[in-house]
Amino acid sequence: MLLQLWGLLYSSYVRFWLKWVVRLLTGKCELQRVLHGQKEGARRTLGIEHSLGSSKNKVLRNALHVDEAEVEKCVKDVMKEKKIEQKDIRFKTNLHISLLQITGYKKLYLNVENLRKVPYDSDNEEHEEQLIELWNLLMPHENLKARITKQWCDIGFQSDDPKTDFRGMGLLGLVNLVYFSKHYTNEARQILSRSNHPKLGYSYAIVGINLTEMAYSLLKSGDLKPHLYNVVSGLPQMEHFHQFYCYLVYEFDKFWFEEEPESIMHFNQYREKFHEKIKGLLLDYDAVLTLGDKKKP
Template sequence: MLVHLWGFLYSSYFRFWLKWLWRLLTGKCELQRVFEGAKEGARRTLGIERSLGSSKNKVLRNALNADETEIEKCVRDVMKEKKIEQKDIRFKTNLHMSLLQITGYKKLYLDVENLRKVTYDSDNEEHEEQLIELWNLLMPQENLKARITKQWCDIGFQGDDPKTDFRGMGLLGLVNLVYFSKHFTNEARQILSHSNHPKLGYSYAIVGINLTEMAYSLLKNGALKSHLYNMVPGLPQMEHFHQFY
């Protein structure tokens, strides 16, 4: 109860007066202080995100919801609202970069979510091609005898038709498996070999889909922000999500 009361009082009253005091003492707004107090990366961008999101100023809050084409205008509007000279190139560049990361993260989540919602369709030629590609990448020495076959268990699917295993993560699960197998082929084959250990083995494809669910959950709840803000100096793309996976 006391924690919630303190949170309400801080956000409603104390934070405003604390910001006012710091501006009086330093001559700089909170955004300027964040840029000066943190180097490029997650700490800085998360600080900017918190500052804009908690502002009572609608212009500042709206900057978090801009798309890529609106960022430059948002930067100018924020600088005008905070009475920061437009010729302050350093501030302008830093805010532009932070907004790119923030809005890019939101777009990346929507892209990942949309792919997750796509149900694997055995009548879709592109879906089938990706599934066959996964087999060929992992088992180049062995041909599939049929589309529906117990051979799929050899790469860690649960039954003779892999489409039933993609239900939770949809096409995203397959795309992640194919990406890893294509870009880290030797490692993928080595892990598949380890998965067939008689005592310590596991279902390779199923574990891969579970890892997709883990990566997706981290992206959804925002826990992946620190990683992406540190690794990507701009718009996070689907490629970066696959690399994280």
């Protein structure tokens, strides 16, 4: 109760007067202090996001909800509202970058969500082509005997027809699996081989789809902001989401074998432990979770 009361007092009164005193002492508003005092990346953009979101000024609050085409005008409006000279190029450039990152993150989430909502359709030629591409990337020396076959279990699907395994994450699950296999082919084949371990093995494709859900939930919750704001100086794209997914697949395989679970029956327990580990890493405002130089030239 006391904490709630303090939070209400701080947001309503204390924060306003603290900002007023600091501006009086420094001659700079909060936005200027953040943009000039923090290095480019998550620290700066998260600071801007918090400052704009907690402002009582409608123009500043609305800056968090503009689309890409409105960012330049929005920057000018904010500078006018805060009486910051338009010739302050440093402020203008830095705020423009941060607003692009903020609006880009929201747009990326919508794009990922839209792809997740697309169900796998075996009558869709493009869907089928991606599924066959996944097989060819992972099993280049073995031909599929039929479209519906137990061979799919060899790459970690649960049934003779993989389409049933994509229900939770829709086409997003397949796109992620194909992306990793295409851009990190050697790593994907090595991990597939390791997943067949007699004691520590797991279903490669099913786990891959599960990790798609993890990447999606981290994006949806906003936990992925530090990573994306550090990696992308502008608008985050679907490519950056796929790259983060690849990081999860690679790191989960290492984690699984380091933990040495008693059996696959404990998967959910270790999956949650891995999830908490990743969320912990993302609490660092300097987080950059990528595979780096493992990507094919």
